[in-house]
Each structure stands twice: as structure tokens, then as C-alpha cells.
Amino acid sequence: MSNEIDQKVNERTIDKDEKQTLKRTLEEDIETAWDRLEEQQPQCGFGQLGVCCNSCKMGPCQVDPFEEGPQRGVCGADANLIVARNLLNDIAAGAASHSDHGREIVETFYETAKGESQGYELLDTEKLKNVAQDVGIEVEDRSDEEIAKELGETFLAEYGMIKGGLDFTERVPEKTRKIWNKAGIMPRGVDREVVESMHRVHMGVGADYTNMLLHGLRTALSDGWGGSMMATELSDILFGTPEVTESTVNLGTLKDDMVNIVLHGHNPILSDVVVKAANNEALVEKAKEAGANGINLVGLCCTGNELLMRKGVPMAGNMLNQELALATGAVDAMIIDYQCIFPSLPQVAKCFHSKIVSTSEKSKVPGAVHKEFHPESAYDTATEIVELAIDTYKERNPQKVEIPCEPMEMVAGFSVEAIKDELGGTFEPLIEAITSGQIKGVVGVVGCSNPKVQHDYGHVNLAKELMKKDILMIETGCAAVASGKEGLLVPEAAEMAGDGLQKVCESLNIPPVLHMGSCVDCSRILTLAGELANALDVGIDQLPAAGAAPEWYAQKALTIASYFVASGFYTVVGLPPNTHGSQKVTDLLTDDLEDVVNAKFDVEPDPKVAARMIERHILSQREELGI
């Protein structure tokens, strides 16, 4: 029995620190995503191939992928169209998630500019002016509030159609913009592209799979260079532009002698105020009265990444760590906002004293305590939640607490601005290192965790292989956290890198893997790519760069991969999107797109093979650039 459990644990994760907790879940029957994946077997091949259409009441229909049984749904859609519709639907869902998150940031920013929010201020006024100037807003002789008010209004209008274009596409290199215009994929408005996607997936709106998927690229671009980019930039102004910061990561960040509050989800709006509340001396005193040594805040998923980047708050882990964090028995309150939050969390919490606190009107969970967040009353709500956590701490059973490890050190906070600072105020040294070949190229490794593959294996091995090849990683989301847990986010990790990259890292005292933030902060990768391409006077598609999502699961990741490709990054995903039911769509994504945007997708589950594919691409890019 225990052998069987050990084998399961080893097959489920490479993270040695979380193995103990994973083992506990198996021994104590605490259900996790890995167990549910087993329960779900076998998973339907029609869905995995993308040839199942469950959109209307003439269906559901499935096309026989072996090309002998039914070849069209009741409406007449063939495999190509069904696969394309499903993919567009996924891309739209991903874009909507990021962009709606962005909308909340813009709204809070706007209320702050008008002085109507509670607990927020315009923290980075230098960035406020820079961003305002980027989008053509006058900044001379105006107060910060005036500028912010106009910027808020300008950004709210990005969601609609009045302007017919997105301001941040001004950051896109001219050559890349030309490609978009020629392909007809220049995004026109954030909400507009998503709504149009929803229109196009309806029965009877076109039957041309290519046309359908080109709109998918446009929708994805409206996220990357629109919704996500606004989320990143305005979060920086409200909460501070990240600077290089030291912190810690893994389940060992939970403390047995403190009130543990886990901040989980994606949006920093409430959690940033929770950080303020938890530093309130009266509340710290209250925690001590309850018998704790203080209040310990840790992050999970991208809410965690947002707080790590700006405030150095430690990270408990990435997506698949959410149930394991609860299974330590040490969590007093897990505050959730939205996205990637397992609906089953209250079930795990019930095994212990832990409370799940939902905070978004959009994201209520049965079994959670609901404390709804509004910008006007943010600080009061945050205080209430911290008090609830302190009260819950009193219920904690120390016998049931098992924190499996000591935390791992890491360095994070690499915003575009921070990278520039580290380089001495100009990107010139980085460009010099790239053109001289010390650094062969740069790869954006992003995306999720997925229980179908061993936890963190893809992220960690891809990064290790690429750094050996003198390729610098810029990472976000669960990928960055995986690297953190493995100890790759410290300057000393450069010892594992090739000679060239190692020297660069040593001279700048930076890790070979740079943590650039949350998944909406993939927009930072776009901004950086735009800056580098402009400096070299090329399109993004000509850079010695690539994207990768080794362990993705979410629609959001598909959207990110799509805007990477549309922006010109060759992008390798570790699990196939649900598209293999159509040879033509597969060909379009992995081949023909190259004729449209000079970039394409590839699928490769094995990170070591993926690393070779990426290296090959980077070397050929270098050759074409003549460097």
C-alpha cells in the first residue's frame, strides 16, 4: 500500500518538498486534482480532438476522426469548422478573463483618480506620466489626479468601439504592425473582439476555418496588447512598479507559529489592501493575543505573483499547490478572488479548521465565507478578513499541522523597468550580449500546471536545458513559480547555465531565469520584445526569441500562446490544444501561420526535445539577422 502511494506521489510531482504533503492527501483521503484526473479516466477523445460540438440543441454532434462515420454535424459543419469554432471559443474565454480582470483594475484606478476609492493611491506617478504620454495624453502642468482621470477614461474607452483601435499598439514595432494590417488582425477594441468571437462561434456564421481562426489571433491580440497590458500598467501605477526583490517560495513559507493567510487567484486589487491591513499594528497585536507570533501572508497563483513582484510577499506555490497548501493544516484563511481556483477548495478546507473567503461578486463558491470587495470599502473588508483569519487561527489543531519543508530563496520583481535599471538604465548591454552571442536568445516560458504531466517537470527541465544553451528565460505565472521552487530564481543558478549566459548573469548579479510577474504580466514580455525589436529596427518576428507553455491547462494560456504567435514568437506548447481532429487546422497552426504572421505553434510534451526545437529556431533567427 505504502509502496503504491510512494509510486503515485513520485509520478505526480518532481517537487521534492511537496511530496510529503501529497502523500498525506493520499493517506488521509484528502481529494486533490490528481485524484480527480484518475476518476475522470477515460476522458472523451472527441473532446480532446476538438471534434465534439455541444453548442446547439440540434446536437451535440461528433465527427468521426477516422473519416468513415459521420463527417458533419447536423448543421453541416465539418471537422475543420467544429475544431476552429471550439478553439476560437477557448481563445475568447481566455481573452475575456484577462481583459475583464483588466477592466476591474481600470475601474479602481479611475475611482482612485476621482478620490472615490478606499486604501488606494497613485503610487508610481512617474509611470503614470510615462504611460499617459505613451497614449497621447498631455502631462505638462497637470495634477496627477487630472492625468489619471483622463487616462482612466481613455482606457475604459479601449473596451468599447469608439476609437476603433488600441492605444498600446503604438508600442508595437512598425514592421509587426504592417504584418497585422496585411493579415487583417489589427485589434479594434477589447470587448469588441471577444463579442465578435462569440458571434462567430454561433451556428451559421461562416464556414471558413481560416477566417474563424484569424479572428482568434485578433481576439488574442486585444488581450495581450489591450486588456492584459492595461491591467499590468495600471496595477503598476496603483501598487508600484516592481523592483528587483528577494523573497521565498514553496509550502515552507507557511508558518506553524503565525496566522497564515493565503492570497489566491489573479487580481491584486483586494489582496494589496489585505497586505496593508495585515501590517496594521492593532491587528498584529490581536494575532498575538490569539497566541500567534504574528500574521504571515503568502501568495498562490497569480495574486501571489502580483504581491511577490511589488511587495516581496512569499509564494506558497503554483496552481497545483492550492489544495496542498490547505492539506498542510496550517492555513487559517485562504482569500480567493478569481480564475484557476478549484471549486472544490472548501472540501479540502473542511478536513481542517481552514476557511475559504471569496471576495468577488463574480466568483462565489459554495462552502466559502463571502466578503464582497468594493473599491470604496476595500480597507474595511480587508480588515474584516484579517480579523476572521485571526479568529480561525484559534480553532487550529497544532497536531494536524504538517509543514513539509523550509522555504526556498528566490529573486523576483523583473518588470521591464527593473530589467532596464539592472542593465544600467538602457537595454544596450542586453542587446550587446545578444548580438555578441553571449546570450543566444530569450524565451518567454509561461503557463500553468496540469496534473496530466508530472508537476513542474516541464517548466524546470525546459529552463535547465535552455540555460545550458545560453538562452535567457523570462517567465511569468506558474512557470516562474516552478522555477522558484527548484531554485532557479537566484543568481547562483547561473552556475547551471552555459558560459556566455553565466558570465552575463554574474556581471549583473541576476538569475538566468527572470520572474516577470503574473500571467497578465505576459504583457511585460510583449513590451520588452517591442523595445528590443525597436532598438534593432526589426519586427518582433525577427528577434532571436520564442515562447513556451510546457504545462498549460487554461484557455487563458491558449490566448497567451496565440498572442505570442500573432506578435511573432515561435511558440512551443507542451500539451496539444484540442485541435488534432482536423488535419487542416493542425497544419494551419503548426505550419501555414508562418506565411501570415511569420511565426507558428509547435507541440512537444518532452521539454528536452522542446528545448532543442527552440534552440534551432533561435539559431536560425540569428543567422537571418546576421548576428
Added chain:
Amino acid sequence: MKVVFVDVERCVGCRHCEMACAVEHSENKTLASMLEETPQPEPRIKVGLGVDLMTFPNKCQHCDPAPCEDACPTDAIYHDDEFDSVQVIEEKCISCGMCAMVCPNDAIAYRKTEEDGNDVAYKCDHCIDRLHEGEEPACVEACRTDAMIFAEANEVSNMRQTKLFRNITSQIRGQGSHKEVPKNIKEYKKLQEKIAHLGPLPSSKKEEDSRV
């Protein structure tokens, strides 16, 4: 001799057959009314996960002679000559478990079919009511990919031989396999194999490694 032939390469694990089987063995034979029944009918066919995310629909293959029939101490299992099928007389079943023990396909389970009844041998009945009506078994009808076909054994065997002749000769001509599985599906299966190898689900490679 008409049998249900399974082509494992074509099973995509959709479990339509399971659902169709349960509905067929319900009172009113509709999905909605089935959900109201007690005890609720369960499928007599099970689609399970093998290695490399491959799946297989398993059910009674109606052996002749049938080991279960020989093992049954109460003659609750008999051979139906008209359709070459093996049938259970539930009233005679004494829940002893003998038939399941000897079944070469592990295709016999025990379930209550009446609310206050005993657990009786529960297995594929070949949809004998449908066969009387000149229809195929429900699982076969539900299968969209022809992973299951209901046909004379010799006919299927002839059909397969024809493919085999073409395959072998194509290979001799250096044209690779003659068949028939589309390229995208082959690629997909290779990816599935890799994912199984890199994850916690059963994989041929992992099993091979553990034997070494």
C-alpha cells in the same frame, strides 16, 4: 456466428456505448426516465483506460462453450441458440460469484436489478430484445467511430484479411502501411503516448522501464 468486434485503435473513450447500454436496459429506454429509476440501471459494458491514454470497451463476448455457464451451480446461465448468446436467468442466481471467477474477460459484475432483490450476475445480454427486432446491440449503434461492429465473425475476418493483404504488399513496395489512420490522428496518438509517459497515468514506456 455474429459477434461484437472491437477495433481498439478506433476507440476514443467517449463512453457513448456505456450510456446507450444503460438506457437500453432501463424501464422506458429514455435517458430522462432512466434517471428516475430505482435501482438505476448501470452499463453492462465498461470503457477503461489502458496504457498511453488508449481505451478499451470491455463486455461479455458470449463464449461458446461459456466457462460461466459451466461453473454456474444453479443453471442460471444458459446458451441461447438463436442468437449465439449467453443469458442469465436472474431468478435462479444465488450470488455465489462462480461465474465472475471463471470469466476470461472479467465481464461479470453483481448488482441488484430489483429494489429488494439479491445481487445477481449482471452482464451484457447481447441486447437480445433488439436482436429479435432485427436491430444491432445498443453499444454498437452508439459507436460513432466503428470501434465496435456487429457482424458475422467470418465476414469481419475476411474484411480484416483484405486490409492485411494490402498492408503487407504495400510495405513490401516500400509504401509503408496501406492503412487508413489519418495522419493527424497518428500524430495525436504519439503525443498522447508522450504525455502518459511524462505524467501519472499508465504508460507503456513506464511499464517497460519498471520491468528493467
